[in-house]
Amino acid sequence: AQSVTQPDIHITVSEGASLELRCNYSYGATPYLFWYVQSPGQGLQLLLKYFSGDTLVQGIKGFEAEFKRSQSSFNLRKPSVHWSDAAEYFCAVVPRTNAGKSTFGDGTTLTVKP
Amino acid sequence: DAGVTQSPTHLIKTRGQQVTLRCSPKSGHDTVSWYQQALGQGPQFIFQYYEEEERQRGNFPDRFSGHQFPNYSSELNVNALLLGDSALYLCASSLVRGEGLNTEAFFGQGTRLTVV
Numbered sequence: 001a002q003s004v005t006q007p008d009i010h011i012t013v014s015e016g017a018s019l020e021l022r023c024n025y026s027y028g029a030t031p032y033l034f035w036y037v038q039s040p041g042q043g044l045q046l047l048l049k050y051f052s053g054d055t056l057v058q059g060i061k062g063f064e065a066e067f068k069r070s071q072s073s074f075n076l077r078k079p080s081v082h083w084s085d086a087a088e089y090f091c092a093v094v095p096r097t098n099a100g101k102s103t104f105g106d107g108t109t110l111t112v113k114p
Numbered sequence: 115d116a117g118v119t120q121s122p123t124h125l126i127k128t129r130g131q132q133v134t135l136r137c138s139p140k141s142g143h144d145t146v147s148w149y150q151q152a153l154g155q156g157p158q159f160i161f162q163y164y165e166e167e168e169r170q171r172g173n174f175p176d177r178f179s180g181h182q183f184p185n186y187s188s189e190l191n192v193n194a195l196l197l198g199d200s201a202l203y204l205c206a207s208s209l210v211r212g213e214g215l216n217t218e219a220f221f222g223q224g225t226r227l228t229v230v
Contacts, residue, residue, distance in 0.1 A: 036221075042223065043202075043224045090157075101170055102206070104158075
């Protein structure tokens with residue numbers, strides 16, 4: 001069965017500092033990989049996705065993520081965090097044969113200090 | 115394109131009651147998946163509908179049922195509501211292409227269900 005682990009439940013960074021959110025997955029083959037952001041009381045907004053090809057993918061709001069097959073990881077990064085980035089971030093594994101059946105991690109809550 | 119739309123946005127029900135949530139998929143999509151997101155957790159897959167039939171199901175009891183209409187819209191029904199059913203319910207739509215491959219799924223903004 002597929003699973004996603006986000007080891008950091010809560011991360012606090014200062015505004016302007018760099019950010020890395022970790023995501024490890026377990027899956028029998030190479031899945032699609034997604035990162036979503038969710039503000040309180042809101043739905044999911046897609047930040048970026050990996051389907052195939054270049055293992056470094058760029059997303060919206062200055063985020064990027066790197067797929068490392070050997071480590072089964074898909075970590076999210078941002079070089080300089082803004083106060084508006086405070087939210088909850090979810091990593092998801094998606095089977096290539098069924099994009100509607102995503103498996104999500106439990107999320108990482110990001111707090112940004114002024 | 116309106117994207118995936120869900121209704122209602124918020125709902126309060128009493129224990130033991132029944133509830134119906136609705137989802138209209140993104141234009142051109144034919145598959146609808148439903149997720150439950152409890153507070154502090156990631157979304158959990160409930161089930162998926164394609165060609166008006168339940169295609170896959172997650173680990174949820176039979177109190178959770180659904181339907182898909184010919185226009186691809188979908189309903190999620192929950193019977194005998196429990197306090198633990200309080201959650202954000204998300205709908206996602208996608209399109210089945212050939213050879214069983216799906217396009218990327220798009221999520222709606224969700225319905226917040228509170229059971230009291």
